[in-house]
Amino acid sequence: xxxxxxxxxxxxxxxxxxxxxxxxxxxxxxxxxxxxxxxxxxxxxxxxxxxxxxxxxxxxxxxxxxxxxxxxxxxxxxxxxxxxxxxxxxxxxxxxxxxxxxxxxxxxxxxxxxxxxxxxxxxxxxxxxxxxxxxxxxxxxxxxxxxxxxxxxxxxxxxxxxxxxxxxxxxxxxxxxxxxxxxxxxxxxxxxxxxxxxxxxxxxxxxxxxxxxxxxxxxxxxxxxxxxxxxxxxxxxxxxxxxxxxxxxxxxxxxxxxxxxxxxxxxxxxxxxxxxxxxxxxxxxxxxxxxxxxxxxxxxxxxxxxxxxxxxxxxxxxxxxxxxxxxxxxxxxxxxxxxxxxxxxxxxxxxxxxxxxxxxxxxxxxxxxxxxxxxxxxxxxxxxxxxxxxxxxxxxxxxxxxxxxxxxxxxxxxx
Numbered sequence: 216x217x218x219x220x221x222x223x224x225x226x227x228x229x230x231x232x233x234x235x236x237x238x239x240x241x242x243x244x245x246x247x248x249x250x251x252x253x254x255x256x257x258x259x260x261x262x263x264x265x266x267x268x269x270x271x272x273x274x275x276x277x278x279x280x281x282x283x284x285x286x287x288x289x290x291x292x293x294x295x296x297x298x299x300x301x302x303x304x305x306x307x308x309x310x311x312x313x314x315x316x317x318x319x320x321x322x323x324x325x326x327x328x329x330x331x332x333x334x335x336x337x338x339x340x341x342x343x344x345x346x347x348x349x350x351x352x353x354x355x356x357x358x359x360x361x362x363x364x365x366x367x368x369x370x371x372x373x374x375x376x377x378x379x380x381x382x383x384x385x386x387x388x389x390x391x392x393x394x395x396x397x398x399x400x401x402x403x404x405x406x407x408x409x410x411x412x413x414x415x416x417x418x419x420x421x422x423x424x425x426x427x428x429x430x431x432x433x434x435x436x437x438x439x440x441x442x443x444x445x446x447x448x449x450x451x452x453x454x455x456x457x458x459x460x461x462x463x464x465x466x467x468x469x470x471x472x473x474x475x476x477x478x479x480x481x482x483x484x485x486x487x488x489x490x491x492x493x494x495x496x497x498x499x500x501x502x503x504x505x506x507x508x509x510x511x512x513x514x515x516x517x518x519x520x521x522x523x524x525x526x527x528x529x530x531x532x533x534x535x536x537x538x539x540x541x542x543x544x545x546x547x548x549x550x551x552x553x554x555x556x557x558x559x560x561x562x563x564x565x566x567x568x569x570x571x572x573x574x575x576x577x578x579x580x581x582x583x584x585x586x587x588x589x590x591x592x593x594x595x596x597x598x599x600x601x602x603x604x605x606x607x608x609x610x611x612x613x614x615x616x617x618x619x620x621x622x623x624x625x626x627x628x629x630x
Contacts, residue, residue, distance in 0.1 A: 222254065223254075225254075225258060228254070228255060228258045228259075229258065231248075232248070232258065232259060232262060235248065235262075237266070239268035242263070242267070242268050245259055245262055245263040246263060248263075249263055260294070260297065261297050264294050264297035264298055265297060265298070265299050265300065266299065266300040266302070267298065267300075267301075268302075268305075269302065269303060269305060269306060270305040270306070271309070274306055274309050274310065275309065278310065278314055278317075278318065280292060280294060281294060281295045281298070281318060281321050281322065282314070282317050282318065282321055292321065295321040295322050295324070296322075296324045296325055297325070298322040298325065298326060299325055299326060299327045299328065300326075300327065300328040301318065301319075301322055301326055301328065301329050301330070302328070302329075302330040303315065303329075303330055303331060303332035303335075304330045304331075304332065304333075304354075304357055306332040306333075306335065307332070307333050307334060308334065309335075310332070310335045311335055312335050312336065312337040312339055312340065313339065314335065315331075315332060315335045315336055315340050316339045316340045316342075316343045317343075319340060319343035319344055319346075319347060320343040320346070322347075323343065323346045323347045323348070324349075325349055326347045326349060326350055327349055327350060327351045327352065327376075328350070328351065328352040329344070329347065329350060329352070329353055329354070330354040330357070331354065331355045331357060331358050331383075332357065332358075333357045333358065333359050334359055334360070336355070336358050336360065337360050338362075338363065338366060341366045341367070341369070341370045342370075344370050345369070345370040345371075345373040345374070346373075347374065348373070348374065348375065348376065349376055350374050350376060350377055351376050351377060351378045351379070352377075352378065352379045353371070353374070353377060353379065353380050353381065354379075354381040355380075355381055355382055355383045356381045356382070356383055356384060356409070356411060357383070357384075358383035358384075359383075361413075362383055364418065367382075368399050368400065371401070371402055372400045372401070372402065374402050375402060375403060375404065376402075376404060377402040377404065377405055378404055378405065378406045378407065378432075379405075379406060379407040379435075380402075380405060380407065380408055380409070381409040381411070382408075382409060382410055382411055382412060382414070383411070383412050384411045384412035384440050398421075398425065398428070399421055399422055399425060399428060400428055401428060401429065401430050401433065402430065403430050403432075404430065404432050405430050405432060405433050406432050406433065406434060406435055407433075407434075407435035407436075407437070407462075408433060408435070408436055408437070409436075409437040409438075409439070409464075410436075410437065410438045410439075410441060410444075411437075411438075411439050411440040411441055412440060412441065413441075413442075413443065414438075414441050414443070414444055415443055415444075416443070416444065416445060416448045419444065419448045419449075419451065419452050420448070420451075422452060422455070423451045423452050423455040426455045426456070429455075429456060429459060431459065433456065433459050434459055434460060434461040434462060435461070435462040435463075436452075436453070436456060436460055436462070436463050436464070437463075437464040438452075438464070438465055438468065439464060439465070439466045439467045439468070440467045441467075441468055441470075442469050442470065443470065444468060444470060444471075445470050445471070446468075446470070446471045446472070446475035446476060446495070449465065449468070449471070449476070450476075450482055453479065453482045453483050454482050454483075456483075457482060457483050457484060457485065458485070459485075460483045460485060460486060461485060461486060461487045461488070462486070462487060462488045462489075463479070463483060463486055463488070463489050463490070463491075464489075464490040464491075465479070465490070465491045465492065465495065466490065466491065466492040466524055466526055467492070467526050468492075468495065468526070469526075471494070471495045472495070473494060473495065473496075473497055473535065474495070474496065474497035474499055474535060475495055476491065476495035476496055477495075477496045477497055477498075477499035477500040477502075477537075478499065478500075479491065479496075479500075480500075480516050480518065484516070484517075485517060486516070486517070486518055487517055487518060487519050487520065488518070488519060488520035488521075488522075489518060489520070489521055489522070490522040490524065491522070491523065491524070492523075492524050492525055492526040493523055493524070493525050493536075493537060493563050494525060494526045494527075496537045497535035497536065497537055498535050498536070498537055498538075498541055499535075500537050500541065501537065501541030501542065501544055501545050503544070503545070503548055503550050504550075507548060507550060508548070509547075509548055509549040511549070512549040512552040512594075513552075515549055515550045515551060515552035515553065516550060516551055516552075516553075517553050518551055518553065518554055519553050519554060519555050519556065519596075520554075520555065520556040520557075520558075521542075521551075521554060521556070521557050521558070522557075522558040522559075522560075523557075523558070523559050523560060523563055524560040524562070524563070525560060525562040525563055527562075538565075538574070539565050539574035539575055539577075539578060540574055542557075542578060543574055543577055543578050543581060546578065546581045546582060546585060547581050549585070552585065552589075552594075552595075553589075553595045553596070554582065554585070554622075555582070555586065555596070555622045555623075556622065556623050557578065557582065557623070557624045557625070558623075558625050558627050559575070559624075559625070559626050559627070560626075560627060560628070561626055561627070561628055565626070566626055575624065575626070578624050579624045582622045582624055583622060585622075586608075586612075586620075586621075586622045587608040590608050590611070590612075591608060596620070597620075
């Protein structure tokens with residue numbers, strides 16, 4: 216005799232579902248959850264298809280489920296509307312460009328995140344991509360086929376909810392294809408823009424001559440893996456965005472020489488976090504304004520987080536090399552009066568020399584001293600902190616609830 220079904224209230228099933236962690240390892244658990252009964256299926260199916268992990272045979276089965284026929288009006292899948300995150304970064308040789316376009320067309324209703332595959336994204340995908348009106352995150356960094364910037368800008372201008380855009384590392388010769396200047400209109404809510412690949416100086420020029428087209432929300436800029444971009448073009452772009460820019464990343468730029476980006480803090484006076492390769496800065500980075508003294512802390516730069524990496528072309532033995540002593544001086548003299556977090560890549564070589572190793576320890580002490588000074592005077596991020604009377608900085612910062620406020624100086628394995 217078949218065993219009778221055990222019915223549980225939906226609230227209990229949702230509680231069980233909350234115990235299944237999100238991520239690729241939970242996909243089999245969610246699949247098993249949906250097989251228990253029809254009730255469990257209706258509770259768990261949305262979670263199963265919300266963020267599918269696609270690799271190998273699972274990709275082919277997913278395509279057959281979402282696209283049961285070539286024409287959507289002949290046979291439509293109700294499961295397509297459940298997909299919110301479509302990550303095809305693990306897809307290399309499976310599928311085709313037409314299948315990628317078809318997937319975008321079927322999942323466009325609620326798709327919020329799309330990571331393009333390496334080999335199966337091409338011009339026929341742009342039309343379908345432009346109809347994903349709820350898209351917030353678009354990552355094209357893995358695309359290996361040359362793209363057309365005009366197709367790109369025409370597609371993204373329709374994505375009114377887009378927050379983050381990562382351009383591909385491989386792109387065609389913009390200068391030869393665009394004899395006339397192109398009007399670049401960005402989505403109104405764009406927050407992060409990553410430029411990479413064959414970005415040409417003329418493209419950057421078209422951006423800088425139209426600063427009014429930058430949305431007011433654009434606060435993050437990343438320029439990396441650009442073999443043709445010169446430092447003058449980088450400077451021009453940063454200065455044109457200086458009123459918006461709060462977070463900046465500069466790395467893997469072969470045409471930029473040592474010391475050419477040392478004045479980046481001057482170009483971006485509102486910057487809060489900076490990731491920069493040591494190859495592009497020198498002792499000029501640590502040069503303080505004439506007549507500067509610690510008493511002028513209120514006029515210091517608002518930088519809060521600094522990450523120093525390398526691109527493999529630095530010369531640590533050069534007399535102009537930016538060292539830990541230069542960074543210590545900038546903190547000790549209160550020019551970086553809001554600095555809280557420092558991350559130094561092992562590849563910088565600072566830890567290989569005994570003197571620099573000692574200076575890193577001195578930087579930790581100086582940063583803690585600066586943080587205590589800001590806490591006691593309720594400056595910057597401590598302005599609205601309501602601490603009990605009589606509590607010292609050491610007592611307050613040692614509280615586990617206040618751990619997030621503790622300043623950090625870390626040497627990390629990041630090339």
